[in-house]
Amino acid sequence: MNACREDESISKSYDVIVVGAGSMGMSAGYELAARGAKPLLIDAFNPPHNMGSHHGEPRLIRHAYHGGDTYVKMALRADEKWLALERATGEKLLERSGVLNMAETSFYDYKGRLGDAMRNGVQVELLQADEINRRFPGIRLDDSFQGMYEPNAGYLYSEKCIAAYKQQALLAGAELLVDTFVTDIRADEGGVTVYTREEAYTASQVVITVGAWFHMLSNHVKLPIRAVRKVVGWFETSSTAFDAGTFPGFTWGGALGGYYGFPSISGAGIKIGRHDTGVEWLPGEPIAPFGAYPEDEDDLRRALHAFVPGAAGKLLQSAVCKYEFTPDEDFIIDAHPEHPNVLLAGGFSGHGFKFASVIGEILANKLEKKQTGYDLRIFELSRFSSQ
Template identity: 60%
Template sequence: MGMSAGAHLAKRGVSTLLIDAFDPPHQEGSHHGDTRLIRHAYHGGPAYINMAIRAHQLWNELEEEIGETLLVQSGVLNLSSPAVYSYETRLEESKSLGVPVEYLDADEIHRRWPGVTVPEDYMALYEPQAGYLYSERCISAYRRSAAEAGAELLVNTQVERLEVSLRGVSVYTAKGTFHAGQVILSAGAWFQTLEPFLSLNIQPVRKVVGWFQPTTTRFDAGRFPGFTLNTPEGGFYGFPSLNGAGLKIGRHDGGLPWNPGEPIAPFGSYEEDERDLRRALENYMPEAAGVLNRGLVCKYELTPDEDFIIDRHPVHSNVLIAGGFSGHGFKFASVVGEILSNLAVNGTSSQDIGLFSLDRFK
């Protein structure tokens, strides 16, 4: 979110400094692991759907600017047990906003994608224009875009504290103190390191993903879409096998709390790391439940309602906040950067961001 905001601001001629505790793209946040889904027929109503549509447009613009593929329109198949989730409201809202969607029953799901085996009462919402983003490529692209537009980047630099005065905002680091009229905070799973200047209702959580080797080519990229899977056993998401890497699957719910600065247990430290992912494949995509090729740990930063926080500091109006993206925010990074840029320069955004206000936690 910060890299995107920096690029948008620099392109508008704003003097911009980006400070990162690491050297992006890196593995200390929520953007590594090769891919992230981008969907348009979104839960949460029109605000999310309109943001997803704009995000897709901005990713395409970044692709043209950088000359590199960032987004693949593989389609996304959203599968659900009716006991867990119904797509009826999302279907109506998406169609009303011009998002192409198809509503499929279990027989049609299996006919189109024979590798998928779901009970007869399962339904699917298929989005043919959705797909996945190459997440680390996206970070690198915005980094390059920001630099070419004149932004400065200070890496491997931890922010030690912030102070606000009549002069503006001062940011203290081991590499010097920096002053600005406005500051954007987008610390991801590391927001706790900014306390007591800012205390947010965000819980960092350890999450895992795995790449499993299918026994068939049915799950290869170009033949199989990205997917989400809502089941009584949990909520999952995944990607086709890219260049033989294996079908990638993660679990959206669950996970273990983590605190910034603490060691994070590697994949396989807990029995459920592989077990839960493999069980979902065995139940619903059995031909994809082959050898585990790779496992990886990343971080979610969850708000209580899993909606984002995009707002101003409750005391300091010249401090903008973007956080709590709750494991489903990456796809919106392009439009969130645009929103933050507009808030910083114009004071307003054309996107409806009322859903993301801090006031909702009072």
């Protein structure tokens, strides 16, 4: 057992215990400590790490979002809070590269998203294929594609974000146990006890936000979350047209699948990943390295050839991470159905990291029985009651 505050002994009683100190958990821990609570954060590894969903920078942040006003308002608030974290730490966390979303019109229509964005004051443009090709040299789209461009969107340095929240949480008085597996969680009206292999810790409330590892706690909470192995690759580019500062973050979708990616940052090459598909993974099992399946590189390269052929060069770097999907790909933010002092937060992968800053605020507000300011009904567990 390792305690990040080695100058003080870890006590055993807290106001709140946060199980899982990754993207959402670390943000929540900071929010709670900054408000004067006494939180304990427990993580099976030492964040930031490569055993979850937050490694392999960067992550897109967009504001013109699918899913309606709730997501758009949360994305805008998340942006504000990332900037506040930048100011607090002096660390550059957010780059406003712009984000260009591209899709075959037979697969996706951006009109609904545009309406939600405009109602919330998000600057956004609807672009036809010829205009995209003209404005972004290197992209090659035919007339079956349409695009939506957000000039004020961009990307976050995910591992730096986790490290920044970790620093601020500890400065605010949070305690953090790393490399510590939780073996049991027991809740009743009197409080919650969280057991590790070495100790037991008590609190009046607990937040469980363990990402792709929820299956490890299936004896205590069963959520409709599926963990999936995902791969990303960085590919050599043929010109400076793909460099950061010139090329935007992007999404691209159609008959070949759904993809996302980033410009070449400091010569690292264009980063691209596939959002759909993936091999199911059970927590605790080995995860196959990049290249274990032919499609690991083939799928990514096929997409690059289709719309940015000048960025389909040599594979420079690769990574494997984990998604945690709900059936509808919306988040879970809700109390345990049997224990109101157990708050559950999961199903964030694929599009959740950008929201980590505001999710921490939402979780802290819910624990304090405060209004969150958002309609969170789309994240309630009751939507799965028929399954």
